[in-house]
Amino acid sequence: MLWLSSVDETAPALPAAWLIATDAQPASLPERSKLRRSLARKLLARQFALAEDAVEIGHEPAGRPLILRPCGSDLHLSLATRSGLVAVAIADRPVGIDVERFATGSEPPLAVLHPDERRQLENLAVATRPEAFARLWSAKEAYVKALGTGFSRAPESFSVQLDGAERFTVTDEKNGRRAAGVIRLTKNGGHETMAAAFIVLDQA
Template identity: 80%
Template sequence: MLWLSSADNTAPALPAAWLIATQAQPANLPERSTLRRSLARKVLARQFGLAEDAVEIGHEPAGRPLIVAPHGSGLHLSLATRAGLVAIALAHLPVGVDVEQVALASEPPLAVLHPDERSWFESLPAPARPLAFAQLWSAKEAYVKALGTGFARAPESFTVQLDGSERFTVRDDQDGRHASGFIRLTKNGGHETMAAAFVMLD
């Protein structure tokens, strides 16, 4: 698993995720979509050795992005944008990536957590909670993106466990699935702390 930080970087092997800090401040969902798709086209063009206009990104009915051109790459794509930071994941298997801002001032919505996650979260000292929630939530969102459901799948219906500062595991009793993923801290263009998560499904 490779973490890259520039759209000009190519991955020597997959899976890989690009975390690209920008100065952009998208004001709404369409602007966020435009930002992440334009950077994804640039990343894919570099990765495939093509011109950007030879790359086309579409989406499945549920919203998961897919590589329309070049046709037949066989690769899976996931995209995320938050507070000017764009995440792009590329893999040979279904993949999900997400980024979340560490919100120091807000109270996290604990009702959307699995009971095991909530118990763990409430056991943490208060100063550790904003970062922990951002990491946990980015991992949960990356997982449902990899499933292709998004949060049509209830976030409290599966459990994420953070395993140190770089890994997490998912226990999904509903699907009988266990998965492991990667987490990372980075900065966006405004230098705020962001939590990123990547997961690939067998």
């Protein structure tokens, strides 16, 4: 899995994820959607040497983005936006990406987590929990995006294990699935530290 940081960069191979820091501060869901789709179109056009108007992005009924044009690409796309940071992931299998801010100054909402995840965070020093929660939650959201369900799946219904600073493992007993992903800390355009997670699933 490859991380890139500019809309002008192309990936030598897929899967790949782009974390693009902008100065934008979208104030609503439609503004966030417009920002990420605009940057995703530019990125896809550059990646595949196309004109921007040759690229069209749609959505499944549940909200997962689709590459409508060029037709027949058979590629999977995932998008996220948080505080001006735009994340784009492309793969030849189901893919999910998410970015989260650190909620400093307050105790993370541990009650929404799987019991194994709560134990992970409760074993950490209080000061380190906001960062760990942001990393864990970005991994959880990336996973449900890759599934195509979003959080119609209850967040406590599967478990994420943080494997060091840059990797995580998902255990989903409901689906009999175990999958691994990667995490990166990055800055947005306003220089806040963000946690980004990226996962690619097998088709089954």
